[in-house]
Amino acid sequence: MKIEDLQEKFKNCTSVKISADAGDLPFIHVKNKSASAQICIQGAHVMHYQPEGEKKDILWMCCNSYFEKGKPIRGGIPVCWPWFGPNMDAENLPAHGFARLMFWTLDSIQEPDENCTILHLSLNDNDFSRKLWNYSFHLEIEIQIGKTLAVQLISKNTGDKSFLITEALHSYFNIGNIANVAVKGLESALYLNKVEGANSMIKQKGAITFNAEFDSVFSQCKQPIHIVDTFFNRTITVEKKNSNSTIVWNPWIAKSKRMPDFTPDSYLTMVCVETANVLSDAIKIEPGKEQSMGMIIHL
């Protein structure tokens, strides 16, 4: 749908503005009494979320991000679906799947009261997705913006053959300085260290702190995660729903320099804590069935 048609369709929503900004991509700007947020319709990508009274954004966005049709946005909450990381069957397929590269449909906006705005966006298979992954699906996302940010991803199998998905709400959090951050809640969890290319899980000991590249997949962990930031003097909590995996990622110096949409010191002010189902937590969805995964982010 064209921007003008979206603007017309949702013209009575008082907490929402729709506009074409960077790279002519369509953005949804939300401002209600409890929070403000920005969502790009490409990828159903939450880019900003800031509760009222909080000085700093909760989410980190890279100032070098691409804003181009078909290119992933760097920062915020990319939706990785229907696979996380490289595709296991074909190396040439896009990393983290195709949901973050596609235009979604903005189905509805609800404003239950002046403190809450709820967006529903969806994505169906089409010629582009079929070339990459030959299945029929309906993917929905609900983004609830209020005192907390609640995001729920619902995967439906609309075809006649079962499929296996891995998925992540690849959340980039805005932090004061990586040296002043500890990620808590994964103490004793089992993880795969991707930096070392490990193929067996080991046990985490204590809270996670950072002094080098960190890229680990924690499995069978449903518990809330806390990002304790003594620089910004705040703790961000991520509560997970139907998510058994968590990825924690900071690229550190050398990898930051290698990524064209990062800046050399981007690693200092971001950490990814990703709500996911990956590796042995992959989900099989039978024809006609659906599965949902979600998270609630709050201070």
Ligand code: BG6
């Ligand atoms: C993380 C992965 O989830 O995403 C990392 O664990 C990867 O290995 C990172 O580098 C960023 O991926 P991309 O495709 O957005 O550059």
